Amino acid sequence: MMLAALSSLEHSEVAFGRTRIAYQVRRSQRRGTVSIAIDPEHGVLVTAPLPTTLLRLDGIVRQKGVWILRNLRDRAALTTPSFREFVSGETFHYLGRGYRLKVANGGEDTTEVALKGGLLNVSLES
DSSP: OHHHHHHTOEEEEEEETTEEEEEEEEEESSOOSOEEEEETTTEEEEEEETTOOHHHHHHHHHHTHHHHHHHHHHHHHHHSOOOOOOOTTOEEEETTEEEEEEEEEOOTTOOEEEEETTEEEEEEOO
């Protein structure tokens, strides 16, 4: 049901400074106002009442351009993985806290990971 609804979305694009903001429109009979969301799959998604014209929606998207571009940039920063070297001293987040990594050589055929004293201790097989 949701796939069919998203495949029939209208598309539009507005100029905001030197940037073009492309967006998709989902129409709703039950919607009384226009809403704008940043959808992970579809980008900028505008939900609007049935009678709202594309010209009116273009104006609303242009008016909210700063908010849209900031949220698109923030989402891109969140989804870009950071490069990791996995060396002692590097910080890793686990359960909302940052832990320093301590890498050590362990015994043969064993790899151990433990949180001790604020460190994320990793013993690798030698």
